[in-house]
Amino acid sequence: MRCPFCRHSDSRVVDSREVDEGQVIRRRRSCASCSRRFTTVEEAVLAVVKRSGVTEPFSREKVVTGVRRACQGRPVNEDDLQQLAQRVEDAIRSTGAAEIPSHEVGLAILGPLRELDEVAYLRFASVYRSFSSIEDFEKEIAGLRAAMAKKAEREGT
Numbered sequence: 034m035r036c037p038f039c040r041h042s043d044s045r046v047v048d049s050r051e052v053d054e055g056q057v058i059r060r061r062r063s064c065a066s067c068s069r070r071f072t073t074v075e076e077a078v079l080a081v082v083k084r085s086g087v088t089e090p091f092s093r094e095k096v097v098t099g100v101r102r103a104c105q106g107r108p109v110n111e112d113d114l115q116q117l118a119q120r121v122e123d124a125i126r127s128t129g130a131a132e133i134p135s136h137e138v139g140l141a142i143l144g145p146l147r148e149l150d151e152v153a154y155l156r157f158a159s160v161y162r163s164f165s166s167i168e169d170f171e172k173e174i175a176g177l178r179a180a181m182a183k184k185a186e187r188e189g190t
Contacts, residue, residue: 034062034073041066079125080132088132091125093118096138100146103157107150117145151177 034044041064048061058075079091096118104114121141125133139161147154158164158173 036064036067036069037071038069039064039067044071077131079122081135081138082132083135091122091133091138093122096121096142100142100153100157103146103160104150104153107153109150109153113149117142117149120145147177147180 035042036044043065044062045065046060047063047070050059051057052059058077060073060075061070062073063070080088081091082088097114100114100117121138124141125138128137143154143158143161146157154177155170155173159170162169162173164170164173
């Protein structure tokens, strides 16, 4: 870590602490050359393990891109997409795991997307769950209708 004052490349960690429930690490450092102290902030990296076994950093933008495709032509704006991506990231980070399978990311998307737009949800679910027949769609639609009926019943409508 380079010193921001003298640009020397050697520093030592004096103090380290986790912030935001372990999602951020703040380190107090001391420069070996000029002895000045400075703080670094590092966000905990969340890795996604793909089906192929390849690991890559979680990307909120990839979530937005995938959901945007499902929402094409639907009354969903960019703010809605960004909020959904934030909810997905929060849900994944709340597990506390440093690595998460890509399958779990997809599952984390389905819930908020279902609330946002049911047609976009069906589109996303059809690809994510590899629907292969009309029966797959019918079963998912029946599940949506049952959930809507339960919600209406709870709300007394």
